[in-house]
Amino acid sequence: MAGILQQSLRCTLSGGRSLFSTLTRDATRSWTLPGIAASRRNASASSKIQVEMDSSTGIAVVTMQSPPVNSLSLDVLTEFCISLEKLEMDRGCQGVILTSSLPKIFSAGLDITEMYGKSPEHCAEFWKAVQELWLKLYGSSMVTVAAVNGSSPAGGCLMATSCDYRIMADNPKYGIGLNETQLGIVAPFWFRDTMVNTVGNRVAELSLQLGLLYSAPDALRVGLVDQLVPEQEVLRTAKDTMAKWLAIPDHARQITKSMMRKPTIDKLLSHREADIANFVSFITKDSIQKSLKMYLEGLKKRKN
Ligand SMILES: CCCCCCC/C=C/C(=O)SCCNC(=O)CCNC(=O)[C@H](O)C(C)(C)COP(=O)(O)OP(=O)(O)OC[C@H]1O[C@@H](n2cnc3c(N)ncnc32)[C@H](O)[C@@H]1OP(=O)(O)O
Numbered sequence: 001m002a003g004i005l006q007q008s009l010r011c012t013l014s015g016g017r018s019l020f021s022t023l024t025r026d027a028t029r030s031w032t033l034p035g036i037a038a039s040r041r042n043a044s045a046s047s048k049i050q051v052e053m054d055s056s057t058g059i060a061v062v063t064m065q066s067p068p069v070n071s072l073s074l075d076v077l078t079e080f081c082i083s084l085e086k087l088e089m090d091r092g093c094q095g096v097i098l099t100s101s102l103p104k105i106f107s108a109g110l111d112i113t114e115m116y117g118k119s120p121e122h123c124a125e126f127w128k129a130v131q132e133l134w135l136k137l138y139g140s141s142m143v144t145v146a147a148v149n150g151s152s153p154a155g156g157c158l159m160a161t162s163c164d165y166r167i168m169a170d171n172p173k174y175g176i177g178l179n180e181t182q183l184g185i186v187a188p189f190w191f192r193d194t195m196v197n198t199v200g201n202r203v204a205e206l207s208l209q210l211g212l213l214y215s216a217p218d219a220l221r222v223g224l225v226d227q228l229v230p231e232q233e234v235l236r237t238a239k240d241t242m243a244k245w246l247a248i249p250d251h252a253r254q255i256t257k258s259m260m261r262k263p264t265i266d267k268l269l270s271h272r273e274a275d276i277a278n279f280v281s282f283i284t285k286d287s288i289q290k291s292l293k294m295y296l297e298g299l300k301k302r303k304n
Pocket of ligand 1: 069071109151154179180183186278279283296299300
């Protein structure tokens, strides 16, 4: 424990605020990244992540705005990562609220089309970006609150559970959970660890084996979310909650967060390459590609 604390202190005191990053902060105050990821990758120039920084409160609202379902494509992941990195390095930003601009959907999770029919190289690049976002969000030294204003399966649930606190819209039609087994795929160890750290081992095992998507009331019951409020109050409640968290002495809170999360983060950091290789070999298997194809077709059929 003493070792963890010492490491946390060094991490916190070294200037870079992320619990895993060694980045140092600069004085930039630019909050929107219109098309940065997109222009890098020569794709559409519209921004999929909107960042609104209120310098009077130190709170940034990060809004996913990637219709139709906020699926986490390589572009979205890249832009999200850059935005978080900039906020992490801004001394004026103390807390991040993560939400969605889409009615009824927080995030549909990883973009399945990035994992279906793609080359091993593409799959490796995609998975690296998924790892990177989780490391940045789970390892953020800022206070992070998820304002879950719609359904949040799989990777969407991972994003929410990577935050410090979850407020969900009180609507039984919205589902949240790690439903990977329903797609015939397996959530990796760091998805599992994030779930275990949130709801405990027994609920996590049931959730993961059965690929359970919990309705909002059930998610509250098992501790997957911390609070339910009427939909129109989700963001305001997140801001009120953030203000309470920011009233805690920041240094003590950051060290405590690091103490709780660092072992989980370190596990992925020390197995990153193996995790990528494992993902690529798994996802490119014919049987898994077949499962993804059937799942995608099922999604499309549901509409008709
Ligand atoms: C070692 C190996 C490790 C492997 C680990 C892999 C870990 C994977 C994690 C993941 O996150 S996988 C993704 C899991 N996500 C889901 O299962 C959600 C699927 N989507 C839905 O349930 C619904 O779409 C929704 C989110 C509840 C929204 O429903 P709604 O009725 O509003 O919209 P739809 O008509 O269903 O969808 C619109 C449009 O979007 C496409 N789409 C939906 N989800 C995804 C997605 N995750 N990726 C890509 N595309 C998605 C859907 O097919 C529709 O497309 P079109 O028919 O309009 O072309």
